[in-house]
Amino acid sequence: MNRLFFIFFLLAxxxxxxxxxxPENKVPFLSFGEFEPLLHRQSDTxxxxxxxxxxxxxxxxxxxxxxxxxxxxxxxxxxxxLVSLDFEEQIQSRLLPFLKRKKIKSEVKVLSTExxxxxxxxxxxxxxxxxxxxxxxxxxxxxxxxxRAFNYSELKSTVLTFLEQQ
Amino acid sequence: MKRLFFTxxxxxxxxxxxxxxxxxxPGYKVGDRAADFKxxxxxxxxxxxxxxxxxxxxxxxxxCNHCPYSKMYEERIKKLSSKYAGKQVPVIAIxxxxxxxxxxxxxxxxxxxxxKEFNFPxxxxxxxSVTNMYGATRTPQVFVLDKNMNVQYIxxxxxxxxxxxxxxSFYVEDAVDALLEGKKPTVSFTKAIGCSVKxxx
Numbered sequence: 475m476n477r478l479f480f481i482f483f484l485l486a487x488x489x490x491x492x493x494x495x496x497p498e499n500k501v502p503f504l505s506f507g508e509f510e511p512l513l514h515r516q517s518d519t520x521x522x523x524x525x526x527x528x529x530x531x532x533x534x535x536x537x538x539x540x541x542x543x544x545x546x547x548x549x550x551x552x553x554x555x556l557v558s559l560d561f562e563e564q565i566q567s568r569l570l571p572f573l574k575r576k577k578i579k580s581e582v583k584v585l586s587t588e589x590x591x592x593x594x595x596x597x598x599x600x601x602x603x604x605x606x607x608x609x610x611x612x613x614x615x616x617x618x619x620x621x622r623a624f625n626y627s628e629l630k631s632t633v634l635t636f637l638e639q640q
Numbered sequence: 641m642k643r644l645f646f647t648x649x650x651x652x653x654x655x656x657x658x659x660x661x662x663x664x665x666p667g668y669k670v671g672d673r674a675a676d677f678k679x680x681x682x683x684x685x686x687x688x689x690x691x692x693x694x695x696x697x698x699x700x701x702x703x704c705n706h707c708p709y710s711k712m713y714e715e716r717i718k719k720l721s722s723k724y725a726g727k728q729v730p731v732i733a734i735x736x737x738x739x740x741x742x743x744x745x746x747x748x749x750x751x752x753x754x755x756k757e758f759n760f761p762x763x764x765x766x767x768x769s770v771t772n773m774y775g776a777t778r779t780p781q782v783f784v785l786d787k788n789m790n791v792q793y794i795x796x797x798x799x800x801x802x803x804x805x806x807x808x809s810f811y812v813e814d815a816v817d818a819l820l821e822g823k824k825p826t827v828s829f830t831k832a833i834g835c836s837v838k839x840x841x
Contacts (some may be wrong), residue, residue: 529707529708530835530836531838531839532836561708562790563803587802587833590799590801590831590832590833591795591799591809591830591831591832592794594831594832594833595831601831602777602778602781602831602834603778603831603832603833603834604778604833604834604835604836604837605833605834605835605836606836620695620835621777621836638810
């Protein structure tokens with residue numbers, strides 16, 4: 475009986491692990507208040523936050539660069555988070571199928587656009603609100619913000635400047 | 641001490657233009673005088689601000705065919721246009737993306753304007769000169785001008801993109817109404833999520 479339970483436990487934990495490695499199964503939907511701490515993590519990890527949406531063509535074209543960066547930076551102190559501004563009512567119907575189809579491996583969080591007039595400045599004062607936009611930072615030491623799309627070499631070299639300073 | 645002050649002043653003097661240049665985004669700010677333009681409308685005619693001799697204010701909206709945020713605001717732009725038609729406040733839409741995408745061509749704009757029964761001019765900024773002059777970065781983005789073509793408001797139409805019903809602040813209407821009463825708009829600048837202006841390849 476114990477053994478059966480153990481096997482069951484193994485199977486269960488296996489599924490849980492799989493669930494974790496497949497971000498398309500579920501994505502958190504955050505208010506800006508819940509999201510904001512992610513802009514100010516105090517650690518030696520470099521955070522790369524890309525603001526995008528499935529309805530934004532240039533964003534979708536840029537996504538593979540972040541995916542590739544994630545692969546290349548594996549094992550280094552770089553955390554990539556794709557911050558989706560998709561509409562809440564399209565998370566199930568559009569965002570999740572998109573993530574699955576494109577086999578997106580990076581962490582994805584959906585940020586509610588509620589209160590955007592107030593919070594756009596709190597992401598970065600120079601942001602007009604257009605996407606794609608990307609913020610890269612490491613604790614209080616360095617922070618850059620771009621309201622534009624990247625090509626891969628630009629993105630990688632920008633992130634490397636954060637790592638080389640460590 | 642004097643020398644320290646001098647050095648400090650020199651440093652400030654030398655560094656300040658750099659800082660302000662860095663932060664300065666091109667285009668109009670509230671208070672700037674907007675230049676007139678001459679752009680082709682979906683009906684084949686060209687339109688300029690100076691065509692509206694009796695205008696008491698102008699609502700210039702950068703918007704386009706494909707952007708979901710633009711689409712969500714189409715009905716609201718029509719409402720603005722009909723609300724202010726009798727008050728000599730023209731609502732003029734400008735598409736900054738005409739040259740960048742096939743689905744934003746003048747022909748595609750004509751189709752959209754007909755399908756959605758636009759009651760306002762929908763102009764093609766084929767070389768993006770007007771877009772750059774105004775400094776529009778996203779769609780939709782509104783510039784409200786007073787009758788002397790001074791920019792009095794830049795930003796969103798209201799504070800809820802996905803639902804007109806849930807909006808609680810009506811920035812453009814408030815700005816126009818203030819101008820019609822001879823006042824300055826209380827809110828003169830807002831930001832909003834939107835689609836970036838597309839640059840031709």
